[in-house]
Amino acid sequence: MSDDDITRPTVESDTELAFEGALRPASLAEFVGQKKVRGQLELLLKAAAIQGRTPDHILLAGPPGLGKTTLAMIVAHESSRPLRMSSGPAIQHAGDLAAVLSALVPGEVLFIDEIHRMARSAEEMLYLAMEDYRIDIMVGKGAGATSIPLELSPFTLVGATTRSGMLPNPLRDRFGFTAHLEFYDEAELTEVLRRAAALLGVRIDGAALAEIAGRCRGTPRIANRLLRRVRDFALVHGREADLGTVREALALYDVDDLGLDRLDREVLSTILRRFDGGPVGLNTLAVSVGEESDTIESVVEPFLVRVGLVTRTPRGRIATPEAWRHFGLTRDSGALFGDDL
Template sequence: MHDGPVTDEDALSPLAEPEDRDVEATLRPKRLSEFVGQARVREQLELVLEGAMRRGAPPDHVLLSGPPGLGKTSLSMIIAAELGSAIRITSGPALERAGDLAAMLSNLVEGDVLFIDEIHRIARPAEEMLYLAMEDFRVDVVVGKGPGATSIPLDIAPFTLVGATTRSGVLTGPLRDRFGFTAHMEFYEPHELEQVLARSATILGVDLRPDGAVEIARRSRGTPRIANRLLRRVRDYAEVRANGAVTVDVARAALEVYDVDELGLDRLDRAVLNALVKSFGGGPVGISTLAVAVGEESTTVEEVCEPYLVRAGMLARTPRGRVATATAWAHLGLQAPSDAPGQAAPTLFDE
């Protein structure tokens, strides 16, 4: 059974693919106690929600920041569930005009949770309306145009805004300051991803063995979304070419088919490193030039490949451009030049 077409790059993209959405809805934890990982964030959020419920008032507005695929949307739904409230979901790009936001805010019931994904991409007029709504639970609706236009204040029900962003540094100061609690999501450790995989395998009915979970977890880039996607790809392989059980050998064979190597790099990651090392001598080179060299959009290279390559210590960003580190040269089986970042300095005992 296959959950939809997948390319090599899709398998390791932290961004949500269309075919992922239905499966992700099934796999999402429903309560904080079910949420794996992010222990500090869970503890902080538990205190925020419990304190608000004891006071009988909506909790402070919450900002969830961090790379894609770590569970920001899941946490927003958990916040609503823990409060026993309804959740309204939208995204920054969908709020192009202030009227779009005003219509959504006026329909909120007291205690509702409004979740805005990619809040850093909200249009400026809508953002300015959001300031007043977050602080005073009021919006000013402008009626008419030109000199005859009038502003009518409209009270809205007290609500909790949950914003999610992958680029918290892009948020304007006035918007960021209006959030009472900011949670910074971190990449997952392999043992945490093993727990995510075990839970997902139970829900999906996959015969996942512990050693198979270890193998998938260590190639998942510290991202639950990628781990769950790889689990489904490995399940396909196990059902078609094995006896259905996901063991370490089956996982390795399946991930080799999908071009996911032992460090979690895919074809595009290796193409970027190869171009950087072999075509540009290790750099420095600009991201747009690098993207042209591998035949990809610069945004794909910058948002999908680069963050993991930097975190894996294979790529360095410098003022002059991207540079391959000694680790990248070694991963490609090549001798790094002496000036490569990360190159160990010779010792007195080196011959």
């Protein structure tokens, strides 16, 4: 084996990683979709630049995959500030947060993903840090314990959450601006895919792009992932990435024409066939499909409710008439066990 054979995979991997990074837009002008949020952020950042101060703290709320992390990177880039990234699950003690905050340089942007999952003690420390740029560190224990104030450099906190309702009000109120990200429409997703295809060097026509856009659940992250799978399918089979190739590739990966994947269809099929369309409780449904109830509630249900296939009631989850039609079933043919369960 030659040296070229040994090094070629590394070069190709580096190139692929570069492509992955390039899929994230670097500025608000390049960011597709979220027009209202982009305008609000642009105003906030320009006002801070004119006044020569750090931008206000920003909370980005919305479902996964809509660009919260990308927007945090753009805030740092357009403010010409360094960026430090962390996550709520990684901050489980006040000391963890104190270490992060004390290392910030003046004007730095601190991004905390899933901020609602921080420990309560860390949240309480963050209140003072966001308002007065200082924290109090307890030294010692018991009656001899003393509090030592530590001054912090001015910074901008960008928090991201998929469950804004889980944030305590004192923390939510300390953000100067809260952005609510919405799902993308098919036209916006087509533009996202067109940009990604150009960066990935994928030759694909408009009909194929529209087909992918209609199956990615209004989410750019899923759109880019499906595009890469179509690229792989076309590459392996030596074909053009046309409409037929897209449909075959997505069928291979169990993505139907509504964007439902295997787990979505399994949940719906269970409600329809085993429970005659519902109602069925969350825990019973989770046990029936062999998944955690949190996964059903936070990953599967939001999309099924949004596209009108499932409704949530006080008695449990109920499949809508659209769900019966999507599976080609009637209420009598769908039930395997009827009212016995």
